[in-house]
Amino acid sequence: MDTATNQKHDSQPYYVAVNDEEKIFTAAFNQGLSILLKGPTGCGKTRFVEAMAHKLRRPLVTVSCHDDLTTADLVGRFLLNGGKTEWVDGPLTKAVREGAICYLDEVVEARKDTTVVLHPLADYRRQLPLERLGITLDAAPGFCLVVSYNPGYQSVLKDLKDSTRQRMVAIEFDFPAPEVEERILAVEAGISAADAAKLVRFAQAIRRLENAGLREVASTRVLIAAGLLMREGLSAAVAAKTAIAGPLSDDAQVTKGLIKMIEVYLND
Amino acid sequence: MDTATNQKHDSQPYYVAVNDEEKIFTAAFNQGLSILLKGPTGCGKTRFVEAMAHKLRRPLVTVSCHDDLTTADLVGRFLLNGGKTEWVDGPLTKAVREGAICYLDEVVEARKDTTVVLHPLADYRRQLPLERLGITLDAAPGFCLVVSYNPGYQSVLKDLKDSTRQRMVAIEFDFPAPEVEERILAVEAGISAADAAKLVRFAQAIRRLENAGLREVASTRVLIAAGLLMREGLSAAVAAKTAIAGPLSDDAQVTKGLIKMIEVYLND
Amino acid sequence: MDTATNQKHDSQPYYVAVNDEEKIFTAAFNQGLSILLKGPTGCGKTRFVEAMAHKLRRPLVTVSCHDDLTTADLVGRFLLNGGKTEWVDGPLTKAVREGAICYLDEVVEARKDTTVVLHPLADYRRQLPLERLGITLDAAPGFCLVVSYNPGYQSVLKDLKDSTRQRMVAIEFDFPAPEVEERILAVEAGISAADAAKLVRFAQAIRRLENAGLREVASTRVLIAAGLLMREGLSAAVAAKTAIAGPLSDDAQVTKGLIKMIEVYLND
Amino acid sequence: MDTATNQKHDSQPYYVAVNDEEKIFTAAFNQGLSILLKGPTGCGKTRFVEAMAHKLRRPLVTVSCHDDLTTADLVGRFLLNGGKTEWVDGPLTKAVREGAICYLDEVVEARKDTTVVLHPLADYRRQLPLERLGITLDAAPGFCLVVSYNPGYQSVLKDLKDSTRQRMVAIEFDFPAPEVEERILAVEAGISAADAAKLVRFAQAIRRLENAGLREVASTRVLIAAGLLMREGLSAAVAAKTAIAGPLSDDAQVTKGLIKMIEVYLND
């Protein structure tokens, strides 16, 4: 338990910039502003944060948010040890002490009370009150709060409060342009440029569909999975059915439509 | 408490392949991808995972998911021992450390927060953050996450999040073809080929019904139960009423219909 | 605390078979199948299980299910003792270790997560994973899982999952035929055959009513209670009002109707 | 903590029988049946049970039920003492061991799971399984379970389950006849027969109202409170306004009506 960061990269993670996201991230980081990443599932937000942490030479602490994530899970808690209660820092507190980048993935999943604890940390105060210890920590230089969410999931129940949002600057993400996505696919899945192009054309077709009963379109992530299955010798059609059509929908009608598209775009 | 796996097979479990499911599973396993098994109750998903674990020579850890399964139940918790709190690994953590296949049966039953903990494990990172210990485990080689659910149960409340689904590749299951199912029935229930064929014909008839008030049709599992009762000397009709009609419905009208079908298909 | 069973019978419990329920129970027991008893309140399901346990010479463990019954209540939990946490088996675990019949009365009352823990035990695996101990128990020979519920109570919220139902064979119960019920009444309440017959005729009349505002009809159990009050010297009318009409309804209109029927059937 | 009963009476509690309730209670008690008392608030159910306990020479254990009453509150729990967990009996368990009358007041307030624990105790088994101790107690001779509720409050959410009701015999209560109520009033409040008669006439008038916006009518209990205030020198009108009109309603219109009735019936 001698490390406060859950990811350390010796080599720069593979990330291809799509827009001016690296420049904006760096400006916000330099000014100590908190950052909100918006974008669909599987478009590379997590990878981007890993790459920026490496570039800015800061440790990275990642927390996957969920309904049941309590403030104590982020901040820390007392644990009983030999009849004594001892305080154990949570990941956010560690990041604050070490000046790490703290990345809260899918922050809208967290309960609102959990995000409110971020307020004094996210604004000009850069402070984390540890009420149970009766102290307030000033964030170490280099600390940066980054949160992400998928605006497509937004609902009345699951939404960031305005007072949270207005404490952050926002960077928007989308799937990369076809030529960029092909390059990513070839590198990550280890498949030929031709196969990569074929998969990307199929993904573009799905992304053009609207009101097709799909809650989400094919992400770069599922294309890479399809590519990896192709590398194992499965045909493009079987790989796409397994890695793309299957995860995207359970609806018989929708699935039939996707299978037809696979026949058109991916049959040899 | 010296074993981390809850199933060890000395002999290959009896499983008859229906499609290319073994090939796809192996490809995904080789690439370290997570696997989603879709299919109705009682079609053999659990048995299939047991067979694949034996074939790939990996230990198997099975967890039956439910509403009340907490992240701590999967990952582990501190227990008080002699005035000291000691960490005890949960089944998922054990599987991650040992490179086992971890099978989460009926994963949609689990609370969404419990499935979010799977995210960094299910994607390219293959990591399990143990926030309460302040460390992050890299999954041992051979670790493979497999989850199953029944799309027929899907509801708005109980559904896998898209960000979870898109971290997996999907294999679809259905009941086996009649001749395969007859063979399974004869072997598993120890009844004659004729009796097995009779039961399968009855099951086929039920499966052809639509909008008959049944939420589920007769599964291979209930056919085996009927066969076992026949082996005890019950008539086919009584066995089918007990093992098939009774479990399928409580509705008087529906039950009457099933009894009539039993008279047609199973009376001597 | 030296016994794992909550019922031991020296003498065969009084039970009169209504149908082929004993034969089916024995067949399922021999094949290691789990058993689902369906039937209205007070028709003798509990007594039947007691009688079968005695006949098959297995210890019987009975658990009355309710909304708040947790998996830990069934399976066991750690209790603090002298600064050490010690595992204490729950009733299900005891039954699994001893090869007892484990009877879960009114199982639909239990939370769904509690029933999911039964899955690996109810199917061919006959295993009980004790996740908190990190081990999996194989059920001892003679272990048999029996659950009961009243289909008349069924609601969307309280219903057995199909994946639970299809792991069981079902035996249906109803009130006994008049002559059988009279015999039971005479023996259990110690009243004359004539009085027993009078009470049964009254019960039959109630059971013929439909849409009379009654959620349940008069069960064998309430007839016995009326008989016991008659033995204490109360008139048949007062006994029936107290033991039958009162428990069946609070509605003034419905009660008036029942009192009229009492005057017709039970006045001396 | 040397007594298991929360009420011991040296002298017979003052109770005037309204009907054959004492005879029925005694018959049910002799046969070991459980008893359900139905009736409006403040009609004397609690006093009746106290009187019967005294008459039958049994200790009395009373529990006021509420939404948050857990099974452990009734049955007992482990408490930590000097690093050891020690079992402490709840009131129900004490009553079972001592053969006391256990009276659960307003039982419909209790959660349904709490009432299910009564099932094996309420029927012919007369057993209390203490699952956390792994034992089952047989109720000592003289144990008798008595529950009460007010059918006027019944709602879909708060209702006794049929399987609970059918394990009991029911005794119905209503307000006493005028001459009986006058006598009770004179004795309990220590007022003159004339004043008692005046208050009862007023109560009768209120009880004749229907659809007057009152959820409950004036009970014997509130008449006694009015009488006690009169004994302190308040006028009948002020006493009735304070002890009857005030508690019965907050509605301005309804209160105005009650005040007018007070002027008619109680002004000097």
Added chain:
Amino acid sequence: MDTATNQKHDSQPYYVAVNDEEKIFTAAFNQGLSILLKGPTGCGKTRFVEAMAHKLRRPLVTVSCHDDLTTADLVGRFLLNGGKTEWVDGPLTKAVREGAICYLDEVVEARKDTTVVLHPLADYRRQLPLERLGITLDAAPGFCLVVSYNPGYQSVLKDLKDSTRQRMVAIEFDFPAPEVEERILAVEAGISAADAAKLVRFAQAIRRLENAGLREVASTRVLIAAGLLMREGLSAAVAAKTAIAGPLSDDAQVTKGLIKMIEVYLND
């Protein structure tokens, strides 16, 4: 921790009687009856109880009720101390032992289960069962239970049960008559009679409004606050805007109306 009462008054608290409330309170106190105070926010209920406690020479224990107030908060609980659990009395138990007046402010806020624990204490029994200790306390002489609530807030969810109400006698409160309120204002805020009269005239005007979008009208309490601000040199208009209009409403339209009234009644 050597005192069981949270308020001890050396001097008589300032309270001006509006009606016969002192006489009724004294009569109910003498007869051991429980008392229900009804009235709007800020009309002086709390002050009245303080004055009565002083007059009757009883210690006073006040509890502000809320949704989360558990029975244990009122009655007491076991606390761990040096490896031993020790019982610590709650405020209600202390009041019962010492014969204090126990005042539950805004009792409708408490959960219904918390009010049910008051039943045996509120009626003729005057007993507090401490189920976790296995004992029942008889209230010491002088103990008196007083509860208050605001009938204007009543809702289906938040309402006293009839069985609780009928165990109490009710005293109704309203704002004092203008001349009384002016006197209170002059004494409490230390302002001139003229200023006090001006504020009361303004309050009367507000109280005459109906259906003006106000959930509550101006209470004596907010008038005192306005007076205190005037004593600090703020103008009557600014004081009234700050202490009366601001707290009464957030609605722009309603606030505009109140400001206009301030201009009419309070501008110099």
Added chain:
Amino acid sequence: MDTATNQKHDSQPYYVAVNDEEKIFTAAFNQGLSILLKGPTGCGKTRFVEAMAHKLRRPLVTVSCHDDLTTADLVGRFLLNGGKTEWVDGPLTKAVREGAICYLDEVVEARKDTTVVLHPLADYRRQLPLERLGITLDAAPGFCLVVSYNPGYQSVLKDLKDSTRQRMVAIEFDFPAPEVEERILAVEAGISAADAAKLVRFAQAIRRLENAGLREVASTRVLIAAGLLMREGLSAAVAAKTAIAGPLSDDAQVTKGLIKMIEVYLND
């Protein structure tokens, strides 16, 4: 843990008064009244309280409220230490003991039960009952309770109770006048007066929009963030898109409108 305050300022915080808020705050503070700050997100309420605490030479204790903030979080709790439970003061209790200003930010987020605990502290009593310790603290001189909320968020579920509101005096906040806001912007973000004026003009335009699908308008806080990004070399348009448009909305249509406004007001 040697400090009870979570903010100590050596230098006066930068705050520009908009209205007579400092005078009113001082008057209320002098009279021991509690203060309610109303106003939109990011208009400077927190900074104002910091400035007043500095001016009045009181320590400041700030608590960010949320759904899950329990009374114990504010007041204190027992913690286990070496087998003994020790009481640890919460932030409110510390402020009460030290005579600090206690600022509860976004108090409507707190559960109503948590705000009820403020009642005896907020009115003339100035007392904090510590029920679990059995004592009542008198607030030290200089203690002042300040709460804030955003009336724009008000909903039926999240609203201060009238009995809480009427224990406070209210100060209303809005965004500063343009020339004041420009000055703040120039100082806080370190940008030129011309750039500051441009951003304020843009903000004014947004604030004039009504029914534009925005739940909140651009606050002073987001203008400062935009200024800070401009200081890092981003263009005014990119800075405004990142710090203003992104946080304000996820809606595609709304965002398009904001981008157009950026082109009009902020393009060079």
